[in-house]
Amino acid sequence: MEEQKIVQRNLALQREWYGEPLGDRVRRLVVAYDISQAQLADVLGISAPMLSQVMSGRRAKIGNPSVLARMVMLERRVLTPGVAAGEKSAIDEALVQVRDSRPKVSMDTLPVDEGRAEQTALNRLRDLAVAEELSGAADLLAGRYPALADLLRRAAEES
Structure with a gap:
């Protein structure tokens, strides 16, 4: 019974x-890639038993960023035309490229808190420009890009 509680907690x-x-x-x-879990584990750079534990909820997280x-890279490549069409050569190429990749992971490449994305953007804009510049850019963009203009104005008001 205890293991079941741990699995439920990990899945949550x-x-x-x-x-x-x-x-x-x-x-x-x-x-999507028509491969085994063991093959996927190899592409991701994780052991097959570790991948199985994460999948089943016996482990909560993937410790290596x-x-x-790489998992996110594979998810994104599913949408490329050749992979989406199930072309073996495109699938094989995507798997090799992801397996051989050495992704650099930082706060800029993986979202840490998606709920704060807008606040993060506002803060970054304030770091890049003073209120007058932000307001001027908003005025230039207002006609064609009102949503961006609004974001710039809000950044200017709070700086």
Whole structure:
């Protein structure tokens, strides 16, 4: 019974941290690339047993940020025309490129707190320009890009 509670807790943590259980994400990749879990583990740079533990909820997280970055790379490449069409050569090329990648992971490459994205953008704009510059840029953009102009105005008002 205790192990079941741990698994449920871990799956809840995965939903919080990754948006959904990692098992769901992994299964979609296995289907999309038509590979085994062991092959996917190799591409991600994680052991097959570790991937199995993460998928089942016996482990809550992927400890290596580069492994998570490779998973995101694979998820994004599913949308490329050749992979989406199921072309074996495109799939094989995507898998090799991701496996051989050495992603650099930082706060700029992986979202840390998506809920704060707008506040982060406002803060960054304030770091880049003074209120007068932000207001001027908003005036220039207002006609064609009202949403961007609004963001610039809000950044200017709070600086």
